[in-house]
Amino acid sequence: MVFIGVRAAPMVALTAFSVGVTLAMQAAHSLQQLGAEIYVPDLVMVTLLREMGPVLIAVIVIGRSGSAVAAELGTMKVSEEIEALEVMAINPVQYLVVPRFLAMLVMLPALTIMGNYIGVFGGWAVCTLALDFNTAGYVLRALQSADTWDLYSGMIKSGVFAWIVITIACNAGLHVEGGAEGVGQATTASVVQALLAMLVTNAVLTGIFFFGA
């Protein structure tokens, strides 16, 4: 829990801040040509809540925690630790997978919320420092543009991603065979599979949430 959540926080913060800043700058660039800089906060807010927040934070967590879980369980598998648990009549899934699963299910959405805040803060930095916004104007526009469904949809996505990431990571870890090399392969495979599965799922969920209804 501490590893997945707390120690990932600085990295998530930096990423979210850069994304917020970048989003605002790009939005400003395009919207300026239409004379519509006023919509910059809208764009930052909605993009972050719906897409960039959940997806980017999931990417970080896959790279950081998903790979770590796969490697850790894989190492335990090749060093007979999993078998030792079984022989001690301790169910390895209950003992090892369940806590990681819960940690991920709690921490990924939590990190996403934090990332959203910081990303919006990044947008604020650009708007107030480089564009003619004051703080109140930015906050007002941002809040007006987003409704609670934007937030919830992002949270649902983030929960689904957490489930995907940890399932793939644990599965890869527990099925390692063939020593250190196998652990390496499983770790790589878990990251690649989790990324692909996460991005495809994101596209599907976006389709369901914002085009279906």
Add this chain to the structure above:
Amino acid sequence: MNSNEEPIIEVVDLVRKFGDRAVIDDISFNVHPGETLVIMGGSGCGKSTLLRHMIGSMKPTSGSVRIFGEELTTMNEREIGCVRRRFGMLFQSGALLASLTVGENVALPLFQHTDKSADEIEQIVKQKLEMVGLTGFENLKPAEISGGMKKRVGLARALALDPELLFSDEPTSGLDPIMTAVVDQLTLKLTHGSHMTAVVVSHDMTSAFRIATRMIMLGHGSIVAQGTPEEIRTSTNPEVHQFINGEADGPIPLNLSQDEHEHHQHVKPRPFLSARYRFHHKTP
């Protein structure tokens, strides 16, 4: 040994095949309460595979394994779990959980399978670690201790629940001679004093003769010889003689050179190196 009692383990006609190769080829034997059975044999003779069948982590191709009078081969995971609580297993590498300290490793089965309070468990952990000569190592991580120490912690953990039956996979390999003697004496004390039964896989002959009440020697997946240590020591079987005296020349095939066996003859030899590599080196 009291052979009137019900055997604690009965292995009957056990066969295990990997593909076409029978790693265990029709093995039958019994283990009686209070015995220390040493299973020996060269590397790759099926010792570890046999042990894995006795602890229920592998299923045989055919045959049966009965432990405490219950058939192990047809049990589901939950039933196997119940049987497993009654025996301890020492793995070759110790198989400690790297994320827990030494003390927590020994305490793990106690926390999982008993209702004892934390204080009681701490006392038991201290006592078990003392038995294997590791007092004061509770708070170290497995990565911070040597291989031999890990193995002794593994033994302490296997004994944590005071099992009726102990399986050991190479308990003394990697230990210095003094620690080997300590572990052997511990095994003797437990089997004599607490009437524990032990099944030990080993190719450390000194240790094997010290602790065994009965010995089985495996070769090519079947039993080559069995008997008391004295019978094994005086055996006229040339394979046994070669093995216990550690001689390089003898009837046991080593696959060291061209004296290949039938099953290798029709396999076309494949070059080790890729064609490109060899070509590269042929050019003058």
